[in-house]
Amino acid sequence: MSAPSRPLKRKWPEALARLSQGVTRYLATLGSETRGAATPSMPLRGECRPGKVYLVGAGSGDVELLTLKAARLLQQADAVVYDRLVGGEVLALIGAACERYYVGKARGHHSVPQAEIGALMVRLAGEGKSVVRLKGGDPGVFGRMGEELAALGEASVPAEIVPGITAASAAAASMGIPLTDRGHAQQLRFVTAQLCREDGTPDWASLARRDETLVFYMGLSKVAAICAGLRDAGLPGDWPIMLVANASQPEQRSLTGSLADMPQQLADQPLPSPCLIVVGSVVRMVATSPAAVAKQLTP
Ligand code: SAH
Numbered sequence: 001m002s003a004p005s006r007p008l009k010r011k012w013p014e015a016l017a018r019l020s021q022g023v024t025r026y027l028a029t030l031g032s033e034t035r036g037a038a039t040p041s042m043p044l045r046g047e048c049r050p051g052k053v054y055l056v057g058a059g060s061g062d063v064e065l066l067t068l069k070a071a072r073l074l075q076q077a078d079a080v081v082y083d084r085l086v087g088g089e090v091l092a093l094i095g096a097a098c099e100r101y102y103v104g105k106a107r108g109h110h111s112v113p114q115a116e117i118g119a120l121m122v123r124l125a126g127e128g129k130s131v132v133r134l135k136g137g138d139p140g141v142f143g144r145m146g147e148e149l150a151a152l153g154e155a156s157v158p159a160e161i162v163p164g165i166t167a168a169s170a171a172a173a174s175m176g177i178p179l180t181d182r183g184h185a186q187q188l189r190f191v192t193a194q195l196c197r198e199d200g201t202p203d204w205a206s207l208a209r210r211d212e213t214l215v216f217y218m219g220l221s222k223v224a225a226i227c228a229g230l231r232d233a234g235l236p237g238d239w240p241i242m243l244v245a246n247a248s249q250p251e252q253r254s255l256t257g258s259l260a261d262m263p264q265q266l267a268d269q270p271l272p273s274p275c276l277i278v279v280g281s282v283v284r285m286v287a288t289s290p291a292a293v294a295k296q297l298t299p
Contacts, residue, residue, distance in 0.1 A: 076095070078124075137165065167217065185211060231259050243275055
C-alpha cells in the first residue's frame with residue numbers, strides 16, 4: 001500500500017524562509033569581513049512529505065555540525081522521534097507545533113523496545129504526518145537503522161536517510177588528527193565494543209594490525225579488555241590509543257596514551273559517557289597537531 005497522497009504541506013515554504021533568514025542572520029553576526037561582502041543565500045530546498053519518515057543524523061552534539069537538510073526537516077516535520085544522544089541545541093530547532101516523542105533510555109531504565117519505536121513511526125506516518133526519526137551521529141552507524149527500515153518497509157511507509165557527522169569524525173577532528181593518514185593507516189574500521197561481552201569474542205588477531213585505525217563505539221567499560229586483547233594478539237604495549245568523551249561538545253574530555261597504560265589512566269581519571277576509543281599510530285599525531293592545540297583538554 002502506498003503512502004497517503006495528501007497535497008503537500010502549505011507551511012514548508014514559510015518554514016524554509018524562516019530557517020534561511022535565521023542562518024543568514026547568524027552569518028551576519030560573524031561580521032562581513034569573515035564572509036565577504038555579500039550575504040550568501042542559503043541553498044535550502046525541498047519539502048517534508050506527509051506520510052513519510054526521515055531517518056536523520058543529529059551529528060555528535062555541536063549544533064553547528066548539523067546538516068542544513070537536517071535543520072530544515074526539523075523545522076518542517078509534524079512529529080520528531082528522538083534518542084538520548086541528541087543535543088539540546090539541536091532539539092531547540094524543532095518547530096513549536098511539532099509533536100515530540102523521546103524514545104531513549106531514562107536513568108536506570110531500558111530504552112523503548114525497537115518494535116515499539118517502529119510501530120510508533122508507522123502509526124504517525126499512517127496518520128499522514130511527516131516524521132523525523134532523529135538519531136545521534138550518523139543514523140547508519142551503530143544506530144539500529146536496519147531494524148527501523150525493516151519496520152517501515154513492512155508497512156510500506158516511504159523513508160529517506162539523511163546522514164550525520166558520526167562520533168569518529170567528530171572525535172578525530174576535535175583532537176586535530178585525520179582518521180587515516182597515509183603514513184599511518186591504510187584501513188579504517190568501526191567496531192562495536194559490544195563484541196567484548198562475555199558471550200562474544202572479537203577476532204583480536206584480525207584487529208591487531210599496524211596499518212589500520214580502529215574506532216570502538218560503546219566501549220567505555222571495555223577499555224581494559226580491548227587493550228589486553230590487542231596486546232595478546234601481538235600489538236606492542238606502547239601502541240597508541242586515545243579516548244574522547246563528549247566529542248565536539250564544550251565538556252569534551254580526552255586521554256591519550258598506550259595500550260599498556262590506558263586502563264590505569266582511565267581508572268585514575270574516569271571519563272563520562274558517551275566515549276569513543278581510537279587505536280592506531282595515527283593517534284601519535286595529536287601531540288604535534290596545530291588543530292589539536294585549542295581543543296586539547298587532556299588533564
Ligand atoms: N550513531 C552514532 C553512534 C551510536 S552508538 C554515531 O554515528 O556517532 C553510541 C556510541 O557512539 C557511544 O557509546 C559512543 O561510543 C559513541 N558516541 C556518540 N556520540 C559521541 C560523542 N559526542 N563523543 C564520543 N563518543 C560518542
